[in-house]
Amino acid sequence: MNKEPVLLKRIGKMRDPASVEEYTGLGGFAALRKAVQMDKEDILKEIDTANLRGRGGAAYPAGRKWRQLYGIEGTPKYIVCNADEGEPGTFKDKVLLEKDPLSVIEGMLVAACVFDSPEGFIYIRGEYHTVRQAFQKAVDSAAAAGFLGKDILGVKGFDFTITIVSGAGAYVCGENSALLNSIEGKTGRPRVKPPHLAEVGLNQKPTLVNNVETFACIPVILNIGGKAFLEMGAEDGGGTKLVSISGHLKNRGVFEVPLGTPFEDVLYAEEYGGGPFEGKPIKFLHLGGQSGPLAFPEQIGGAYSYKGLEDKKLAIGSGAIVAMDESVSVVEYSKKVMEFFVYESCGKCTPCRIGTTRILELLEDFVSGAAEKGDIEKLDAMLTQVMALSACGLGQTAGVAVRSALTHRRAEFEARISG
Amino acid sequence: MNKENLLDTLLARQNASKEGYLDREAIAAVAEEFAMPETRVFEIASYYAMLEIEPQAKYVLEICNSTPCYFSKSNEVAAWVEGELDVKPGDVTGDGLFSWHYTPCVGACDIGPVIKVRDTVYGDLTKETVHALIQDLRNAKNGKKFR
Ligand SMILES: Cc1cc2nc3c(=O)[nH]c(=O)nc-3n(C[C@H](O)[C@H](O)[C@H](O)COP(=O)(O)O)c2cc1C
Ligand code: SF4
Ligand code: FES
Numbered sequence: 001m002n003k004e005p006v007l008l009k010r011i012g013k014m015r016d017p018a019s020v021e022e023y024t025g026l027g028g029f030a031a032l033r034k035a036v037q038m039d040k041e042d043i044l045k046e047i048d049t050a051n052l053r054g055r056g057g058a059a060y061p062a063g064r065k066w067r068q069l070y071g072i073e074g075t076p077k078y079i080v081c082n083a084d085e086g087e088p089g090t091f092k093d094k095v096l097l098e099k100d101p102l103s104v105i106e107g108m109l110v111a112a113c114v115f116d117s118p119e120g121f122i123y124i125r126g127e128y129h130t131v132r133q134a135f136q137k138a139v140d141s142a143a144a145a146g147f148l149g150k151d152i153l154g155v156k157g158f159d160f161t162i163t164i165v166s167g168a169g170a171y172v173c174g175e176n177s178a179l180l181n182s183i184e185g186k187t188g189r190p191r192v193k194p195p196h197l198a199e200v201g202l203n204q205k206p207t208l209v210n211n212v213e214t215f216a217c218i219p220v221i222l223n224i225g226g227k228a229f230l231e232m233g234a235e236d237g238g239g240t241k242l243v244s245i246s247g248h249l250k251n252r253g254v255f256e257v258p259l260g261t262p263f264e265d266v267l268y269a270e271e272y273g274g275g276p277f278e279g280k281p282i283k284f285l286h287l288g289g290q291s292g293p294l295a296f297p298e299q300i301g302g303a304y305s306y307k308g309l310e311d312k313k314l315a316i317g318s319g320a321i322v323a324m325d326e327s328v329s330v331v332e333y334s335k336k337v338m339e340f341f342v343y344e345s346c347g348k349c350t351p352c353r354i355g356t357t358r359i360l361e362l363l364e365d366f367v368s369g370a371a372e373k374g375d376i377e378k379l380d381a382m383l384t385q386v387m388a389l390s391a392c393g394l395g396q397t398a399g400v401a402v403r404s405a406l407t408h409r410r411a412e413f414e415a416r417i418s419g
Numbered sequence: 420m421n422k423e424n425l426l427d428t429l430l431a432r433q434n435a436s437k438e439g440y441l442d443r444e445a446i447a448a449v450a451e452e453f454a455m456p457e458t459r460v461f462e463i464a465s466y467y468a469m470l471e472i473e474p475q476a477k478y479v480l481e482i483c484n485s486t487p488c489y490f491s492k493s494n495e496v497a498a499w500v501e502g503e504l505d506v507k508p509g510d511v512t513g514d515g516l517f518s519w520h521y522t523p524c525v526g527a528c529d530i531g532p533v534i535k536v537r538d539t540v541y542g543d544l545t546k547e548t549v550h551a552l553i554q555d556l557r558n559a560k561n562g563k564k565f566r
Contacts, residue, residue, distance in 0.1 A: 088485035088524035121423060126430060126469045127525045129538040166427040169468030171523065185422030185453065187466045246487040246528035253529045286486065322487045322528075336486050340523055 003271075005256045006220045006232070006240060007213070011099045018137040020145040023102040029147065031219035035110045036155050038222075043114055044070060047218070049226030053237040056082055056174075056211030057288060057318045058393075059306055062218075069115060069198045069208050078207040079111045079120035079160075080183070081215055083135075084167055084174035086125060087289025088340065089320035092242035092254045093212035097124065097131050100216070101138035105162060107215030109147065110222065111208055112160040119161055121202070122212075123179050126168040136164055171344040172394050176209040178346070189346045190392035213242055213319075233259030234305035241304075241316060243272070247323040248282065250274035263304045267323065280325035284409075286333075288317015290340050291397035293404035294330070313404070330409045331416055334402045335363040341398040352395030355386035359399070366416045376413050380406060420453050425463065428452070429470055434537070439475035468522075476511040476518035478556045480504075481535040485524035488531035496532045497521070499549045516557065 014022040023029065035043055048063035069077060081104065085093045096104055108120045124132045139162050142148045152158040165183050172178050173188040180202045182188035201207020217239055221229045230238035240256045243266060251274035257266055267273040267282065276282050285295040292315055299312045309315055324333060338360040347353045359382050365371040366379075383399035383406075390396050406413060420428065432445050441449075441464050450457040464470045482497050483489075497508075500519050504512055511518045527533050530542025534552065541552055 085526055086524070089487045089528050090524075091526040091528055094526055125526070126426065126467070127535070163421075163423055165423045166430060167467075168426040168430060168470050170466065182426070183423050185425040185455070185463075187463055244528065246531060247491065252531075290486070324486075324490055328490050333486060333490070336484070336489055340485060343523060 003258060006224070007096070007103075007216055007242060008100075008254075008256045010103070011095065014100075017099050017101060017134065018141045020102065020141050020147065023100075027223065028102055028219075029106060031222035032106050032109050032113070032147075033153065034222050035113050036153050036158065040070070040114050043110070043222070046221055046226035050217075050221045050229035051233075051236070051238040052214065052217050052221060052229070053306060054211055055213035055217070055241070055319070057087065057291070059237070059316065062210060062214055065198070065208065065210070066111070066114065068196075069206055072198055072206045074199070074206045075116070076119065076205055077115040077117045078202045078205055079108050079115065079117045080176075080180065080202060080207055080209045081108055081120065081122040081212055082174060082176065082179060082209055083122050083124040083128075083212045084171075084179060085128070085212070085318075086171040086174045087291065087318045087320055089246050089286065089322040090244050090289055090318040091246075092244045092319055094128060094131055095242070095254045096212055096216050097128070098134045101135045102142060103216045103219060104135075104212055105138060105142050105147070107210075107218035108162060109152070109160060110218045111210075111215070113158065115208065117208075118159055119163070121163050121165050121183055123165045123167060123173070123183060125174075126166055132164055132166060139164065170346070171340075172346045172392070175393050178392070179209065180207065189348050190394075192391065234303060234307070236305055236307035241319050243304075243319045243321055245273050245321050245323070247286075247321075248277045248280070248325040248328075249321075249323040250277045257304060259305045260303045260308070263300055263302055263308065266304045266321070267300070273321070273323070276323070276325055278325070280327065282323050283326045283328060284324050284330065284333075286322040286324070286337075286401060287320065288315050289320045290337050291393070291400055292317040292320070293400050294333070294408070295404075296408045299408075329367075330405045330412045331363070331366050334405045335360065335367050337401045338363050338398070341394065345394065345398075349389075349391045349395065351386050351389035352391070352398065355382060355390075356395070356398050358382060359386065359402070363402070366413055369416060369418050371413075371417050373417060375417065376406070376410065379413075422453065425449070425453055425455075425460075426467065426470075429460075429464060433471060439477070439479065440471035440473055477516045478518075478536055480517065480519040480553075481522040481525070482519060483523070483525050483527075483531065483533045483535070484521040485528075487524070487528040488533060491531040493532035495546075496534065496544050496549060499546050500534070500553070503550060503553050517553070 052062040053059040177191035233239045341356045450460045508520045527540045533542045
């Protein structure tokens with residue numbers, strides 16, 4: 001398997017990550033030059049062949065999303081980059097935004113070219129103040145070099161600008177419809193869907209929303225070809241994935257892992273996680289952010305790929321891998337996860353607002369030893385309800401981690417029941 | 420002003436304010452600038468966690484307590500901070516300099532446990548570095564601006 005990085009290859013090699021000259025010297029903007037010469041249908045075909053799955057968490061095929069928007073009438077079409085990066089344990093978009101921002105800009109430019117879009121937005125979480133400054137510098141230098149603005153690459157009518165929008169601390173704004181509301185200066189709560197954002201998006205216009213890493217993959221696909229991209233990864237999802245490792249593994253940080261790499265290598269190989277920190281065995285992992293499932297040792301094996309994980313009822317999600325050693329209680333961990341959802345629920349719908357609070361109260365009982373016989377069943381039923389009745393992805397996934405804990409470590413919950 | 424600049428404008432105003440919050444005048448000014456009703460701007464200021472509608476301490480220490488940090492000793496960090504400052508979360512020290520509270524993940528989990536103060540994240544904290552951080556902030560009050 002080829003382990004040469006494609007997303008992180010320029011990182012650390014540029015003195016000034018905002019420099020168009022350095023970026024171009026390391027292969028930058030070659031894909032955009034290709035794109036303006038290519039038939040749009042052929043660009044879409046390459047992305048289809050690459051089987052690029054969205055890197056923001058939902059893993060929706062980018063090719064399919066682009067095709068849907070391509071088929072929609074209506075102008076203008078907007079290009080939006082989701083850089084809200086709010087999933088706890090996820091810090092990989094930050095690396096691209098700060099250390100190779102022009103690759104994200106190039107990905108957005110290819111989209112602009114495909115959709116004849118005049119305007120793009122990137123929504124960067126409020127906490128990333130210095131990241132926003134770094135990205136602004138790259139936008140400015142791209143504009144100065146003629147890569148943003150009018151008649152880009154000398155192509156008459158290829159006009160595109162990118163505006164940076166700041167978040168202000170709301171996890172739910174990472175949900176794409178809430179994100180668009182937030183850009184429009186509204187309170188960042190999710191919209192009722194349908195209508196689909198491809199049709200009725202930003203300012204009611206057709207809109208593409210993709211994650212930072214998804215956009216950064218686009219130039220790679222055009223440079224090496226969709227087929228090579230697919231072959232770099234796994235059949236059910238091509239390319240490499242940026243993985244954010246935190247918690248009780250020796251090497252914490254962002255790593256570029258070819259999809260299909262043995263899962264155990266991601267955790268234990270020196271070049272990735274490096275094995276447990278302080279030598280205590282890993283008790284469980286939390287994958288893909290707080291909205292993802294916990295993974296227990298008996299589920300860890302096979303390939304780190306979309307299907308490899310799905311087969312074990314796990315998910316890659318944002319690529320977060322939080323490792324917890326034996327010192328951590330699954331029950332207490334579950335409680336902390338629910339605290340997060342209670343705090344971040346936007347309050348728009350009752351099942352999520354009230355339901356997550358009730359679940360947290362029950363989990364607090366388990367932690368304190370006040371839980372009674374029948375509470376496990378009660379907990380289980382509440383998880384089902386909240387996830388089934390919530391209006392957006394936040395509530396719909398709020399119980400995933402706790403549910404996986406209950407499924408695989410029911411005994412730990414039982415041991416906390418008094419009487 | 421275009422609406423997409425609203426949050427940025429509110430954050431900038433808050434940062435430039437003396438007491439770290441958006442008072443009624445600030446809300447009114449932004450409402451006018453964006454041609455929006457004041458109540459809408461107020462609603463937005465109350466919705467987003469980073470926007471404040473009450474006066475703040477000069478230095479607000481935000482301790483991340485999402486699971487990667489929490490189980491990497493951020494609970495101990497909270498105890499150290501509470502010990503140094505002698506105030507409960509949300510309360511301001513007598514000299515008006517400090518307060519502390521928890522925050523969800525700030526995207527620096529690889530250096531957890533972390534404290535965020537304004538736009539700076541301090542990571543890999545130990546009892547000693549927490550102490551030093553608070554000392555530095557305290558001393559910076561004499562003229563030197565801490566950023
Ligand atoms: C509560 C919630 C938070 C989300 N946060 C993010 C985020 O921070 N970044 C992101 O890219 N996608 C996030 N998503 C997923 C987006 O809604 C959307 O699926 C994604 O931006 C699409 O891009 P992709 O297909 O390239 O992954 C979130 C979804 C939900 C429900
Ligand atoms: S599920 Fe939760 S976060 Fe989503 S809209 Fe309903 S209350 Fe808001
Ligand atoms: S969990 Fe603390 S910074 Fe991410």
